Amino acid sequence: MNYVIEMLNITKDFPGVRANDNVTLQLKKGEIHALLGENGAGKSTLMSILFGLYQPTSGTIKVNGKEVAIRNPNDANDMHIGMVHQHFKLVHNYTVAENIILGKEDTTVGFLKMADAIKRIKSLSERYNFNIDPNALISDITVGMQQRVEILKMLYRNAEIMIFDEPTAVLTPQEIAELMNIMKEMASEGKSIIVITHKLKEIKAVANKCTVLRKGKYIGTIDVADTSIEQMAEMMVGRQVLFEVDKNPMKLGANVLTVENLTMTNKDQKQVLKDITFSARAGEILCIAGIEGNGQTQLVEAITGLKTNYQGDVWIHDKNISNLSIRNRTLSGMGHIPEDRHKHGLVLDYNLGENMILQSYFDEEFQHNGFLNFDAITEHTNDLIERFDIRCGRGEKTSSRSLSGGNQQKAIVAREFDRNPDLMIAVQPTRGLDVGAIEYIHDQLVKLRDQGKAVLLVSLELDEVMSVSDRILVMYEGEIVANVNPKEVTENELGLYMSGSKRGEL
Amino acid sequence: MKNIWKKFTTAISRFFHDDAGVSFLASTLAIFAGILFSFFLMLAFEPSDAFRGLSIILSAGFREGMSSLGNVVVKSTPIILTGLSIGFAFKTGLFNIGATGQLTVGAFASIYIGVHWTFLPGYSHWMVAVLGAIIVGAIWGVIPGILKAFFNVHEVVATIMLNYIAMYAVSRMVQDFVFESLKSESQSVHPNAVIPKMFLDKVFPDSSVTGGFWLAILAVIIIYIVLNKTTFGFQLKAVGHNKDAAKYAGINEKMSVVYAMAIAGALAGLAGAVIYLTTSGAHISTTYILQPEGFDGIAVALLGLSNPIGILGAGIFLGYIKVAGLYLQTLTFKKEIIDIIISAIIYLSALSIVFKSLGRWLVKIIDRLNAKDPEPVAKTGGDE
Numbered sequence A: 001m002n003y004v005i006e007m008l009n010i011t012k013d014f015p016g017v018r019a020n021d022n023v024t025l026q027l028k029k030g031e032i033h034a035l036l037g038e039n040g041a042g043k044s045t046l047m048s049i050l051f052g053l054y055q056p057t058s059g060t061i062k063v064n065g066k067e068v069a070i071r072n073p074n075d076a077n078d079m080h081i082g083m084v085h086q087h088f089k090l091v092h093n094y095t096v097a098e099n100i101i102l103g104k105e106d107t108t109v110g111f112l113k114m115a116d117a118i119k120r121i122k123s124l125s126e127r128y129n130f131n132i133d134p135n136a137l138i139s140d141i142t143v144g145m146q147q148r149v150e151i152l153k154m155l156y157r158n159a160e161i162m163i164f165d166e167p168t169a170v171l172t173p174q175e176i177a178e179l180m181n182i183m184k185e186m187a188s189e190g191k192s193i194i195v196i197t198h199k200l201k202e203i204k205a206v207a208n209k210c211t212v213l214r215k216g217k218y219i220g221t222i223d224v225a226d227t228s229i230e231q232m233a234e235m236m237v238g239r240q241v242l243f244e245v246d247k248n249p250m251k252l253g254a255n256v257l258t259v260e261n262l263t264m265t266n267k268d269q270k271q272v273l274k275d276i277t278f279s280a281r282a283g284e285i286l287c288i289a290g291i292e293g294n295g296q297t298q299l300v301e302a303i304t305g306l307k308t309n310y311q312g313d314v315w316i317h318d319k320n321i322s323n324l325s326i327r328n329r330t331l332s333g334m335g336h337i338p339e340d341r342h343k344h345g346l347v348l349d350y351n352l353g354e355n356m357i358l359q360s361y362f363d364e365e366f367q368h369n370g371f372l373n374f375d376a377i378t379e380h381t382n383d384l385i386e387r388f389d390i391r392c393g394r395g396e397k398t399s400s401r402s403l404s405g406g407n408q409q410k411a412i413v414a415r416e417f418d419r420n421p422d423l424m425i426a427v428q429p430t431r432g433l434d435v436g437a438i439e440y441i442h443d444q445l446v447k448l449r450d451q452g453k454a455v456l457l458v459s460l461e462l463d464e465v466m467s468v469s470d471r472i473l474v475m476y477e478g479e480i481v482a483n484v485n486p487k488e489v490t491e492n493e494l495g496l497y498m499s500g501s502k503r504g505e506l
Numbered sequence B: 001m002k003n004i005w006k007k008f009t010t011a012i013s014r015f016f017h018d019d020a021g022v023s024f025l026a027s028t029l030a031i032f033a034g035i036l037f038s039f040f041l042m043l044a045f046e047p048s049d050a051f052r053g054l055s056i057i058l059s060a061g062f063r064e065g066m067s068s069l070g071n072v073v074v075k076s077t078p079i080i081l082t083g084l085s086i087g088f089a090f091k092t093g094l095f096n097i098g099a100t101g102q103l104t105v106g107a108f109a110s111i112y113i114g115v116h117w118t119f120l121p122g123y124s125h126w127m128v129a130v131l132g133a134i135i136v137g138a139i140w141g142v143i144p145g146i147l148k149a150f151f152n153v154h155e156v157v158a159t160i161m162l163n164y165i166a167m168y169a170v171s172r173m174v175q176d177f178v179f180e181s182l183k184s185e186s187q188s189v190h191p192n193a194v195i196p197k198m199f200l201d202k203v204f205p206d207s208s209v210t211g212g213f214w215l216a217i218l219a220v221i222i223i224y225i226v227l228n229k230t231t232f233g234f235q236l237k238a239v240g241h242n243k244d245a246a247k248y249a250g251i252n253e254k255m256s257v258v259y260a261m262a263i264a265g266a267l268a269g270l271a272g273a274v275i276y277l278t279t280s281g282a283h284i285s286t287t288y289i290l291q292p293e294g295f296d297g298i299a300v301a302l303l304g305l306s307n308p309i310g311i312l313g314a315g316i317f318l319g320y321i322k323v324a325g326l327y328l329q330t331l332t333f334k335k336e337i338i339d340i341i342i343s344a345i346i347y348l349s350a351l352s353i354v355f356k357s358l359g360r361w362l363v364k365i366i367d368r369l370n371a372k373d374p375e376p377v378a379k380t381g382g383d384e
Ligand SMILES: Nc1ncnc2c1ncn2[C@@H]1O[C@H](COP(=O)(O)OP(=O)(O)OP(=O)(O)O)[C@@H](O)[C@H]1O
Pocket: A014, A015, A017, A018, A019, A037, A038, A039, A040, A041, A042, A043, A044, A045, A046, A391, A392, A393, A402, A403, A404, A405, A406, A407, A432, B383
């Protein structure tokens, strides 16, 4: 059988890390091939090599049986290889069409042939039911739509081999289902797809083959149809993974977080938070569930102080923090794992050590009379690296930018947990993490709760909501529309609350 | 023999794997390219004098022994400070195009104090004059800082406007307060207000060098420490790199911008003081000219890659080239040609960032050569 892509014995070294160690991946025409592995296993690196962003240290790549050198993304493009990156690369104040033709502009005597381009984009969009307006601005469309723009970009360039790096991490369940259909459709037309994902269910649903990496090494390639989710997880982590969260009965204490009559109006005079009142008690994991964009982000921004244009009150224990600065809220006992790890969670140009003290550099432990204590920082960072299993090449000196996506997330989680706050606000804490790391973080959240802390978990993933939380508040259009116990509600019912078709008792 | 070569290349490769090493290599390559280019320019304009020109450029600082070097020091002192001002602002995420304006108001303050506050006894006079320049420069920096932090006015626009305001206002104030009408420029400052030589006259006799150079060195050290060793610098840089994350971490990102601009302004103001608190006949003229040291600072900061130590080296290099420009006048080159040659060197060197990738490429080649007989790469971290 002949393969469209063969990556044979690929090895890639970064300073201090062997990101890929003798890895082989073979892709057939019309196949959907999943790439599975823990955070930092080297998946993105392997795909970046195929897309010409990195050069392998050793190993060969064959396209349609012919050995090739892919020196840069243009080479990849010429070989009809396209890629959708983990973090999209779109120009926000350009239109959909402008983004798609960017770098591949057709012109007549110097003028863009925009009309032709738009026509072609429209017909592609119709063929796959993308439902996209070529003249819309990127900044005005949803993340799911932006991803379709990235896909259109590949189709527009006649890509035959398509690489998706964690395409579902940022999508709603509905969008995920649609994306899967699109992928199947494209595969049935003879396009070959490689998809990186941590969600084993998705692999089960779309992929034919699955290649597993562990710590840069090639573990094997399996037929998805003959392998169970548990087997795949074990292959990838090297041990059995518990998918159920182990919880003791909860011991409720006093209110830790109280939110009273919180209202927020945005620039367009739209009420994004409508009179929200609730409290989270010591010893419980309170989950805010809902479809993305129903006010969860704004709620967290108000509680943490990132936005202050709200009315109403926020209390931690007996202290009204509504008018406090962010620093003073943090010091009142608040931990915050932010939604956007690149925007808020990390200073990417700081190294790992510097990021580990981002919230506590002023603490006596890390400074004396305003001078940083570097020994203490190193020790602290090494301790966190070890306890939270952050995979990094050069210890505290590792540049945060070079960490794999999942390890960046682990670093943030480590920093916030280590501060031992009374209230932990965790927004999508497991986004982009592998099953082993998810298990670990869920355990940690439960441990916090068992120590009598309050956890406010904001999550879009129904699985997570159902298995981790002790109580669920559902948000819809800026309001809390239900207050339910996960043991007494079905996923279906939850879906109805989330879509606004049903209201519960508060 | 082969072994020694390998040890040598491995050591070099280790040094250049460091970011600092690559930067150093890049700046050196940039300087080299600049000088080479100037040589071609000279070949084009005055082929007969090109080689002599090149030798002058290379040897300028030593032509008349220590006194030439002294001139290098004099020329470099203010541009080290303006370079530091711009580089520091850059590290905190700000483009301080306003160094020239801050320098101008600082210069006026120091001259005003130097001329009028003769009641100050002995050494205190020059110290107060320097301090005055620092404070007034800082205030001139704070204005765009506040505009940026609280009114969202981009600092480039604000500082450019303030440069012109400073230029016209100072020209006016020189005429009103410290005018020497015969020469149509500012009066000379009181001898007590001249920055003392602080032993530099022993090292560089027959030059107008002053202790201002020590002040510049001191500033380099302080800025280096602030940026790299203190919580204050940690905050400022965090805001510079990612102000959303800084905000998330509870850093007051607005005040941070104001502080950073204050310090940048103070440094430029100090540059003003070291130019004019001398006996060498430096006076503010009432013609409308933006002080060039403020813009040279941009080149210094670029060549020094905004690193205080790099800026010190870059400032001295640019001072050296400027002295070379003076000596080139002894040949047949026209004044304008000399300006072009000198600017070519300065601006090509300022492109050192471009040479960074060339530097990395060189490092890679060295690595390849080494890899021919492989030696284990030093593993420094926890990952297997
Ligand atoms: N540019 C780089 N420089 C140095 N090290 C790097 C670089 N890119 C990746 N690495 C390292 O290589 C390893 C593999 O990273 P990679 O991004 O491929 O992981 P991944 O499998 O995609 O993980 P995740 O699921 O978390 O996205 C990590 O240890 C990472 O720190």
